[in-house]
Amino acid sequence: LAKTTQPISMDSYEGQEVNITCSHNNIATNDYITWYQQFPSQGPRFIIQGYKTKVTNEVASLFIPADRKSSTLSLPRVSLSDTAVYYCLVGLTGGGNKLTFGTGTQLKVEL
Amino acid sequence: EPEVTQTPSHQVTQMGQEVILRCVPISNHLYFYWYRQILGQKVEFLVSFYNNEISEKSEIFDDQFSVERPDGSNFTLKIRSTKLEDSAMYFCAGEAPTSSYNEQFFGPGTRLTVL
Numbered sequence: 378l379a380k381t382t383q384p385i386s387m388d389s390y391e392g393q394e395v396n397i398t399c400s401h402n403n404i405a406t407n408d409y410i411t412w413y414q415q416f417p418s419q420g421p422r423f424i425i426q427g428y429k430t431k432v433t434n435e436v437a438s439l440f441i442p443a444d445r446k447s448s449t450l451s452l453p454r455v456s457l458s459d460t461a462v463y464y465c466l467v468g469l470t471g472g473g474n475k476l477t478f479g480t481g482t483q484l485k486v487e488l
Numbered sequence: 489e490p491e492v493t494q495t496p497s498h499q500v501t502q503m504g505q506e507v508i509l510r511c512v513p514i515s516n517h518l519y520f521y522w523y524r525q526i527l528g529q530k531v532e533f534l535v536s537f538y539n540n541e542i543s544e545k546s547e548i549f550d551d552q553f554s555v556e557r558p559d560g561s562n563f564t565l566k567i568r569s570t571k572l573e574d575s576a577m578y579f580c581a582g583e584a585p586t587s588s589y590n591e592q593f594f595g596p597g598t599r600l601t602v603l
Contacts, residue, residue, distance in 0.1 A: 409590065411589070411590040419594075419596060419597070420581065420595055420596060421531060422594065423589070423592065426589045464531075470588065470590050471588060472518070472519050472583050472585050472586075473519045473583070474590060475521065475536055476521075476523075476531075476581075476590060476592060477533065478530045479530060481530070
C-alpha cells in the first residue's frame with residue numbers, strides 16, 4: 378500500500394490560490410490518486426481523482442508529474458468555506474475498494 | 489441531490505452495552521462501508537459490504553462488531569459490548585457500481601460516546 382505524505386497544515390487568505398502537494402513515492406502502476414475534503418464533524422467528500430498529467434473539475438485541479446511520485450491539489454481563489462482537512466489517497470479505483478486515509482492537511486483560510 | 493443519512497446523530501451509552509448505528513445509503517449504491525474517526529485522529533476503515541456479505545474488514549472490526557443490511561435500504565453497524573475506546577465518530581459510506589472513481593459518498597456520521 379503506497380504511503381502518502383502531506384504537510385500537516387497550511388494557511389492562506391481569501392482569494393488566493395492554494396496548492397497542496399502530496400508525496401507517494403511507492404505508488405503502484407494500477408493506483409490512482411484521489412483527494413477528499415473533510416469539514417469538522419462531517420464525513421469526507423470526494424474532490425477529484427487522476428492517474429497522470431492534469432485533471433480539472435469545477436472545484437479543483439490535480440497535477441500529476443510523469444513519474445507519479447507526487448501530486449498537487451490546486452484550489453483556485455479559496456474562500457473561508459474552503460477551511461477543511463484535505464486528504465490525498467492512493468489506491469485502486471472502481472467499486473468496492475476501501476479508502477485509506479492519512480492524517481491530511483489542515484487548510485485554514487482567513488480574511 | 490440524494491444523500492446518505494445516519495441515525496442517531498449522537499449516541500451516549502454505558503460501557504458493555506450494545507449499540508446499533510443506522511445508515512440509509514443512496515438507493516442505487518451497491519458497495520457499503522463503515523469507517524470511524526476517533527477525535528483528532530484519522531479516518532479508519534472498518535468494513536466493506538457487497539452483495540449482502542462482508543468483502544473486507546480491518547483489524548478493528550473484531551467479533552464485537554457486525555454489519556447487516558436487513559431490508560435492502562438500511563445498513564447497520566452493531567457493537568455488541570461497547571468499550572471506552574469505541575468512542576468515535578462512525579461514518580457510513582456508499583458507492584455506485586458504475587463508478588470509475590474512488591468516489592464514496594459519506595453520511596454525516598454518528599458520534600458515539602461510551603461512558
